[in-house]
Amino acid sequence: MKLPIVVSDDSKEPIYYQIELQIKTLIVSGQLQAGTALPSIRALSHDLSCSVITTRRAYQDLENNGFIETVQGKGTFIKALESNAQMQIREEVVYSTFKKAIEESKLMGYSLKQLREISDKVFDDLAKGENQE
Amino acid sequence: MKLPIVVSDDSKEPIYYQIELQIKTLIVSGQLQAGTALPSIRALSHDLSCSVITTRRAYQDLENNGFIETVQGKGTFIKALESNAQMQIREEVVYSTFKKAIEESKLMGYSLKQLREISDKVFDDLAKGENQE
DNA sequence: TATACTGTATATAATGATATGAACACTATA
């Protein structure tokens, strides 16, 4: 299976991270079903003209977040999204992402109430953008 | 004026960033009033046992965020928080901090609605923590 | 104007993140 992935050397985001985000998106949008085998790290690195280490790093990060599963000698496979343990890992990641954003913003001189207003505005703006599509 | 600042070499946060956050906190909490002169970059670097470049970097970042003002030959001074231009810069920084957090979290497979719930939970938890103090 | 303070700029070292190739270990199967 050949993945519709494109990476850019010019991007400020590291290559392994670009790969991660695109595979995540494919899984979350349902284009990659549970059980599907991903291309081998060698095949993918060949397609993207990067090192095996780079694709490996991307796969490893995705595994740590519960999106995929690697089995030595066999390959790498999409994991089912339903597993409670994985959903919990993911929710914890999101929770601490928000927590960090809020705590850092508090240092800019805003109260929690003010920050909530700004946060609501961002959500509203993003929702507006989604509806327009 | 001697600032109540402590930096740790063991921290994973860079020293210049530790200095930034602590000065920000002092300003935002009202312990450093507008017009107050900060210690010179040399005096501060001596107190913290770090290089002049490091304190300079912290001051420069704070200036870019509108918290302080430096005048060559004279020194560095706390800026008034009321200026509209500075408040706007600061709000933009907070806005994009949140936006980035939300967009990255969306890639974890959550809808905006779900993310809003998680975000609300974080705000509630933080508010609870503040009230307990 | 000499001096002793300010901040500024340049060149450089040290560290950590990113990316690499080559050798290693496991699995399936001809």
Added chain:
DNA sequence: TATAGTGTTCATATCATTATATACAGTATA
């Protein structure tokens, strides 16, 4: 069991960030 496919580990190179010392430039004042 030989081979060709998987993932894994190790040593290393490259690059950006962090941190440094030193020389430079502006300001106040004795």
